[in-house]
Amino acid sequence: MFERYFQHFNETVPLTAAEQEFIKSYLTVKKLRKRQYLLQEGDVCNCVAFVEKGVMRLYRLGDDGAENIIVFATDGYFITDLYSFITNEPSGYHIDAVEDSELVIITRSASDELRKLSAKYQEFIFLKTSEAYIQLERRITSVISLSLEDRYKELLTNFPDIIHRVPQHMIASYMGLTPETLSRVRKRITIQN
Amino acid sequence: MFERYFQHFNETVPLTAAEQEFIKSYLTVKKLRKRQYLLQEGDVCNCVAFVEKGVMRLYRLGDDGAENIIVFATDGYFITDLYSFITNEPSGYHIDAVEDSELVIITRSASDELRKLSAKYQEFIFLKTSEAYIQLERRITSVISLSLEDRYKELLTNFPDIIHRVPQHMIASYMGLTPETLSRVRKRITIQN
DNA sequence: CGGGCCTTTGACTGGTTTCAACTTCTGTGG
């Protein structure tokens, strides 16, 4: 149930068996069906979720009702609305499951307590937050400096399996494009090769 | 010399005078003239800089030699290449001063040591990294879901003084636009009001 | 005062969006 989570943890900060059991006591598991919400706009985000298996997305609804997908999280990634989680303010985002998913959940209170008790957990989430920051910075870089073709190719190398698991119109939303434009971008790429 | 840094620190995590002196012993000050580098591509980023006063930018050079500005840091913000700082690998970015600047510097070795010795410092940089992540996520949101006009207006509300301190073509680069397009965006906005 | 950089403006080009139609695929119910 926690295989991937602790695999991830141990690759980042090695744990003894006892430490692992201790940390596990602060975690819970949650299974979500496709389309089920983990968080809805207006709610306070009270947890951080690690995706053991599945695909989650964080998005907001535009004024015109369109879904703007900000982040995908597949197996091995974390997802939360960090702003709402830290400040306790209502979230402006939705989080839901793109496919049936298994999550490892830690609540805010559990996380706060565990951070005080375990230097290794503290270190783990610090490094993971840093990694998440670096990823976003890379994404900004590609958005402001690459062509659509190159941005799509980069997405494929970073998340090779995403096109098989996520509908194309969601990838278009993630890239800030219309579905039609992404379809044409893909066509241009396949013709070139 | 460290006024703003510790003002910031105390607003995030309150310190006693003794704790402040202890932390101060790990910090150094650096003054940079406009156009001076803090980091050049190929170097390993060995420090995190806090901008006491001034404006810094992080950017990369595109294949065509164009500057792609990823991040600005004005008074009260941090700047570093977090990837290079964490992994010790050579940076693909440049950091330099947009105007004469005063920085509070902490090196990697000092930061690593201080994190072990001071839970409050650990907490401070964790919260600051989280904030930085949230900021980037907001920026991604606006890039994929807002019009150019709205993105520019948002930039003005988030950094009201930036247009007086940063040349317009750098703001265009930061937004991923040509200088000509930004000029026309500004014109459209002023006509509307 | 002069030179060079920055910003603005114009005309033109190229690429993205929009709208609409058509096809394919999927899941559902008869």
Next chain:
DNA sequence: CCACAGAAGTTGAAACCAGTCAAAGGCCCG
């Protein structure tokens, strides 16, 4: 098991908007 409705993806044409190239004016700095 087939029929059908709805969603998803593709394609085309027209409108729109950002990029490019070029030129002119303004401003800062030497």
